[in-house]
Amino acid sequence: MLGVERLTTRYGSITAIREVSLRVGAGEVVGLIGPNGAGKTTLLATVAGLLDPAAGRVELDGREVTGASPDRMLRRGVALVPERRRLFADLTVQENLLVAGITATGGERRERLGEVVELFPVLGQKWGAQAGYLSGGEAQQLAIARALMSNPRLILMDEPTLGLAPVLVDVVFELIGRLREQGRTLLVVEQNARRLLRAADRAYVLRTGSIVAEGAGDELLARPGLFEAYVGVGAGGEVPGA
Numbered sequence: 001m002l003g004v005e006r007l008t009t010r011y012g013s014i015t016a017i018r019e020v021s022l023r024v025g026a027g028e029v030v031g032l033i034g035p036n037g038a039g040k041t042t043l044l045a046t047v048a049g050l051l052d053p054a055a056g057r058v059e060l061d062g063r064e065v066t067g068a069s070p071d072r073m074l075r076r077g078v079a080l081v082p083e084r085r086r087l088f089a090d091l092t093v094q095e096n097l098l099v100a101g102i103t104a105t106g107g108e109r110r111e112r113l114g115e116v117v118e119l120f121p122v123l124g125q126k127w128g129a130q131a132g133y134l135s136g137g138e139a140q141q142l143a144i145a146r147a148l149m150s151n152p153r154l155i156l157m158d159e160p161t162l163g164l165a166p167v168l169v170d171v172v173f174e175l176i177g178r179l180r181e182q183g184r185t186l187l188v189v190e191q192n193a194r195r196l197l198r199a200a201d202r203a204y205v206l207r208t209g210s211i212v213a214e215g216a217g218d219e220l221l222a223r224p225g226l227f228e229a230y231v232g233v234g235a236g237g238e239v240p241g242a
């Protein structure tokens, strides 16, 4: 479904990702792990159309979409759940969802609001509350729910469990499992590297802007020295700051 070929993205003179290539097949859950500053967010943001690459290609279903706007990527079925949420703090839960569903028709929006409330009952309870007053876990659920409002085929998730209490980390991983059962395709960045490797079909390890390892989740888990060498301390499943 998604093909990334030799993608390079820079911030001025800083090269954040260098000639990164990866593939995500339809229905796969693919993990992306690596230490802070490795370029994970940059890679997702470039695929989602938020950053323009300096070189390389992004393909969706075999068609080139390099440099397409975020809006166009959304219409083509690619939604990003950004790092640290990014909600409209002054808008209510319902308004945040409606804004996110802007590409859908009225009927579709109503249908998706229903689906989202079924998936995240807590959002139904907080329907009229301003997003700025939600707890961390509620806000994360709203961020994921916003992505679902466009009925994406490919969901890019950037550290969805960051700062969440362990019980909510479980909720997010359960949700990843349910989205996979719905046949959605996911590319997920996670601090909980071991946990993500157990949940993912395959994963890539990014370090200082380059892919240094790839393989099936269980194969990477079994690879001696991988965590110490590339992922760093904190990859064992504990959430720093949670």
Ligand SMILES: Nc1ncnc2c1ncn2[C@@H]1O[C@H](COP(=O)(O)OP(=O)(O)O)[C@@H](O)[C@H]1O
Residues within 6 Å of the ligand: 011, 014, 015, 016, 034, 035, 036, 037, 038, 039, 040, 041, 042, 043
């Ligand atoms: N807006 C920015 N301006 C300049 N440098 C940036 C910016 N965002 C990220 N970087 C740099 O790009 C590199 C990759 O960052 P990032 O993609 O956020 O990594 P990760 O998500 O893996 O922690 C880092 O060296 C970071 O300092």
Ligand SMILES: [Mg+2]
Residues within 6 Å of the ligand: 040, 041, 042, 083, 158
């Ligand atoms: Mg990041």
